[in-house]
Amino acid sequence: MIPIHQPNLGPAELAAIAGVFDSRWLGMGDVTWRFEARLREFLGSPEVVAVNNGTSALHLAMESLLPPPGAEVVVPSFTFVASIQAILMARLTPVFCDIELDTLNMDVSDALDRVTPRTAIILPVHYGGVPCDLGRLVPAARSRGLWVVEDAAHAFGSTYQGRPIGTHSDATCFSFDAIKNITCGEGGVVATPHAEVAARLRVGRLLGMDLDSWSRRQDFLGGALNVRAPGWRYHLPNLNAAIGLAQLDRLEEFRLRKRAIVRRYREAFQGLPGLALLRHPEGVFPFNFVIRVLDDRREALARFLKDRGIATGIHYVPNHLQPAFKRYYVPLPNTERAYREVLTLPLSTNLTDQEVDRVIGAVTDFFARQ
Numbered sequence: 001m002i003p004i005h006q007p008n009l010g011p012a013e014l015a016a017i018a019g020v021f022d023s024r025w026l027g028m029g030d031v032t033w034r035f036e037a038r039l040r041e042f043l044g045s046p047e048v049v050a051v052n053n054g055t056s057a058l059h060l061a062m063e064s065l066l067p068p069p070g071a072e073v074v075v076p077s078f079t080f081v082a083s084i085q086a087i088l089m090a091r092l093t094p095v096f097c098d099i100e101l102d103t104l105n106m107d108v109s110d111a112l113d114r115v116t117p118r119t120a121i122i123l124p125v126h127y128g129g130v131p132c133d134l135g136r137l138v139p140a141a142r143s144r145g146l147w148v149v150e151d152a153a154h155a156f157g158s159t160y161q162g163r164p165i166g167t168h169s170d171a172t173c174f175s176f177d178a179i180k181n182i183t184c185g186e187g188g189v190v191a192t193p194h195a196e197v198a199a200r201l202r203v204g205r206l207l208g209m210d211l212d213s214w215s216r217r218q219d220f221l222g223g224a225l226n227v228r229a230p231g232w233r234y235h236l237p238n239l240n241a242a243i244g245l246a247q248l249d250r251l252e253e254f255r256l257r258k259r260a261i262v263r264r265y266r267e268a269f270q271g272l273p274g275l276a277l278l279r280h281p282e283g284v285f286p287f288n289f290v291i292r293v294l295d296d297r298r299e300a301l302a303r304f305l306k307d308r309g310i311a312t313g314i315h316y317v318p319n320h321l322q323p324a325f326k327r328y329y330v331p332l333p334n335t336e337r338a339y340r341e342v343l344t345l346p347l348s349t350n351l352t353d354q355e356v357d358r359v360i361g362a363v364t365d366f367f368a369r370q
Helices: 011-023 030-043 054-064 081-089 108-113 134-143 195-204 238-248 251-269 298-307 323-328 333-341 353-369
Strands: 047-051 072-076 093-097 119-122 147-151 171-175 188-192 275-277 289-293 342-345
Touching: 011 238, 030 047, 030 188, 030 238, 047 054, 047 195, 054 081, 054 147, 054 171, 054 188, 054 195, 072 081, 081 093, 093 323, 108 134, 134 147, 188 195, 238 251, 251 275, 251 289, 251 353, 289 333, 298 342, 298 353, 333 342
Parallel strands: 072 093, 072 119, 119 147, 147 171
Antiparallel strands: 047 188, 171 188, 275 289, 289 342
16 A cells, blocks of 8 residues: 655664664753754744644644633634644634635635634644745734744745745744654654743743753752743653754755655646646645545545555544534635545655556546546
């Protein structure tokens, strides 16, 4: 079976892990600091704080902006459940908005229409690595006194208007789990231009303590534990940061390969009756490849591909339709249509040209038979 996603790991990552083993310091320490420094340089962000996963990044970012309890967060329903769980973890209220069908990103007009006096944050999601319309959203949010927190779990390495995602808003949250554009095994990052927010992030990721154990190690008594604020166990260990550093060295290799596969898919599927492609602007480091299958034929295509050894997925079930979030339900016509049509095809840097040929051949064969 050709998988949808697959991490690309090799000797460089093994060597990086071996170095951490040899140091006998597996927790957060100097390797984590080097990972943060590399990310600051890569993103051009003045502050980068590494955490243990993307969900923690979202939760901690919102906590560190100090919104009042229960304040509203405008967010697309068409996103992974982590976006919504993080809002609830921060004791905030999700307000669902609709999406654009040609990108599956937040419909900025609809999002702004849902702003109320209780709104504190707008949370766009860069679906598939394609940036949301930040050029319109960020100034509109600032004019209303609102924070913008980007869910960029899919978008590490993408750019918007020539600048990296991670340099446009109040906080940008990345995920480095096993299937993302680079991986730490598990990991995440918050990039922010605000020094005071970064200071709260650093205390918050370590149970509210003002010094980590690496910094306390020089004290002959092991250092005093001073707890300054509420906090969580969200730090990124050296072990995971080492994998991330090795992956950063290979980022351009990964980006070029994914773009080449997407280019082949788009050339093969362009104009195919019964299938709609998403808009794919310049500067995108694609996370996944999603098509819209029209005329209620998605399940038939998925079964056809499975029979030929090709995995597919549905990303995502809209959160306003999830049982856990039914109290926040609002009708969202584009989101509900997208849910009926979207199908994720395989996209990973491990895909061979022959496997790409198999996917293309099977999809075009299905529509030819129709």
